[in-house]
Amino acid sequence: xxxxxxxxxxxxxxxxxxxxxxxxxxxxxxxxxxxxxxxxxxxxxxxxxxxxxxxxxxxxxxxxxxxxxxxxxxxxxxxxxxxxxxxxxxxxxxxxxxxxxxxxxxxxxxxxxxxxxxxxxxxxxxxxxxxxxxxxxxxxxxxxxxxxxxxxxxxxxxxxxxxxxxxxxxxxxxxxxxxxx
Amino acid sequence: xxxxxxxxxxxxxxxxxxxxxxxxxxxxxxxxxxxxxxxxxxxxxxxxxxxxxxxxxxxxxxxxxxxxxxxxxxxxxxxxxxxxxxxxxxxxxxxxxxxxxxxxxxxxxxxxxxxxxxxxxxxxxxxxxxxxxxxxxxxxxxxxxxxxxxxxxxxxxxxxxxxxxxxxxxxxxxxxxxxxxxxxxxxxxxxxxxxxxxxxxxxxxxxxxxxxxxxxxxxxxxxxxxxxxxxxxxxxxxxxxxxxxxxxxxxxxxxxxxxxxxxxxxxxxxxxxxxx
Numbered sequence: 001x002x003x004x005x006x007x008x009x010x011x012x013x014x015x016x017x018x019x020x021x022x023x024x025x026x027x028x029x030x031x032x033x034x035x036x037x038x039x040x041x042x043x044x045x046x047x048x049x050x051x052x053x054x055x056x057x058x059x060x061x062x063x064x065x066x067x068x069x070x071x072x073x074x075x076x077x078x079x080x081x082x083x084x085x086x087x088x089x090x091x092x093x094x095x096x097x098x099x100x101x102x103x104x105x106x107x108x109x110x111x112x113x114x115x116x117x118x119x120x121x122x123x124x125x126x127x128x129x130x131x132x133x134x135x136x137x138x139x140x141x142x143x144x145x146x147x148x149x150x151x152x153x154x155x156x157x158x159x160x161x162x163x164x165x166x167x168x169x170x171x172x173x174x175x176x177x178x179x180x181x
Numbered sequence: 182x183x184x185x186x187x188x189x190x191x192x193x194x195x196x197x198x199x200x201x202x203x204x205x206x207x208x209x210x211x212x213x214x215x216x217x218x219x220x221x222x223x224x225x226x227x228x229x230x231x232x233x234x235x236x237x238x239x240x241x242x243x244x245x246x247x248x249x250x251x252x253x254x255x256x257x258x259x260x261x262x263x264x265x266x267x268x269x270x271x272x273x274x275x276x277x278x279x280x281x282x283x284x285x286x287x288x289x290x291x292x293x294x295x296x297x298x299x300x301x302x303x304x305x306x307x308x309x310x311x312x313x314x315x316x317x318x319x320x321x322x323x324x325x326x327x328x329x330x331x332x333x334x335x336x337x338x339x340x341x342x343x344x345x346x347x348x349x350x351x352x353x354x355x356x357x358x359x360x361x362x363x364x365x366x367x368x369x370x371x372x373x374x375x376x377x378x379x380x381x382x383x384x385x386x387x388x389x390x391x392x393x394x395x396x397x398x399x400x401x402x403x404x405x406x407x408x409x410x411x412x413x414x415x416x417x418x419x420x421x422x423x424x425x426x427x428x429x430x431x432x433x434x435x436x437x438x439x440x441x442x443x444x445x446x447x448x449x450x451x452x453x454x455x456x457x
Contacts, residue, residue: 022317023321024316027226029322031227034238039242039292040292042245044292054253061254
């Protein structure tokens with residue numbers, strides 16, 4: 001009794017060679033060639049020029065962008081250097097101004113001190129002068145008083161009024177003698 | 182149309198699932214028969230497979246068109262994907278394998294790569310479930326085109342020394358030259374187009390068969406639960422294994438498109454510089 005598998009093999013052998021399953025059918029071959037030609041002509045005439053355009057544009061754009069970035073970077077760099085230079089300049093300037101201000105302040109201070117000193121000295125000198133004046137005036141007044149008292153005393157002692165002018169001369173002479181001693 | 186639906190239908194309706202160990206429909210050819218032509222132009226029948234061929238071409242055209250339509254500085258995700266795919270074929274295959282003069286073969290290489298890639302993914306596309314490269318037509322035709330390109334390039338670039346360099350390789354000791362020359366001759370002029378076509382074709386047939394068998398028998402077993410009882414549980418295992426193969430086929434589909442394109446480039450390169 002044959003198995004089903006043997007039957008199947010027999011059936012295939014009866015109905016023709018199996019090589020027909022491997023070889024292309026004319027119908028399909030035609031369809032296949034048409035399909036390939038559709039794809040090939042599309043790729044050849046449209047797709048590859050398109051991708052070349054796209055890639056070239058992209059390459060150009062990227063190169064341009066890179067150059068732009070490089071330029072911007074350089075600009076920023078030079079700007080930064082400018083700023084740093086300005087900063088350093090302003091720092092020096094500030095120091096100069098401060099120095100000058102300090103010098104000015106010291107100058108003003110010294111001037112003020114000197115002026116105050118001079119004024120104080122003036123005031124002291126003036127005070128001393130006034131005191132001297134006061135003293136000499138007091139002395140002369142005292143001398144006058146003493147002379148008057150002496151004369152009055154002498155008049156009372158002598159009991160008579162002497163010639164006042166003569167007596168004043170006497171007293172003066174006497175006091176001068178005292179001073180000389 | 183072969184594949185999942187036919188298989189499930191055949192197994193479910195024509196098999197004695199309880200008693201038969203190996204179940205084959207009365208005429209096994211029905212599994213490989215393709216649907217009636219939709220219409221006929223002169224002597225040419227237009228079938229579902231023909232339609233899928235043209236659909237693949239249109240999808241490739243649409244992908245490239247929408248991926249490359251706009252010239253923008255910052256592409257969308259889809260545009261970036263398509264553009265990097267094109268760049269991959271142009272730079273990664275054409276230029277890197279063939280050299281600077283290889284860029285002019287990019288239209289051909291890109292066309293076959295995209296067509297095979299989309300065609301292979303039909304294997305995994307719901308409601309299509311059919312890799313068009315599992316029919317010999319396109320692999321056969323494309324490997325023939327590659328064959329003509331590299332033979333013509335070989336003669337155009339090197340004249341008759343293209344063949345003599347292969348038949349009488351100077352880099353090999355004299356005693357070995359006849360043997361190596363014969364092997365090289367057969368390998369270059371007879372085996373290359375054959376292996377190129379069969380590699381793609383067989384890989385896609387195998388993947389399609391695996392998916393159909395595993396997912397189909399899984400469904401068939403599970404559906405037969407009323408007749409075979411607990412044994413239907415094995416269908417879950419087949420189905421799960423089928424899903425695993427499905428993931429695997431994603432890799433195969435991409436890889437076979439890459440391999441076919443890469444080898445075409447390698448063959449063209451070896452014709453430009455036959456001494457290597």
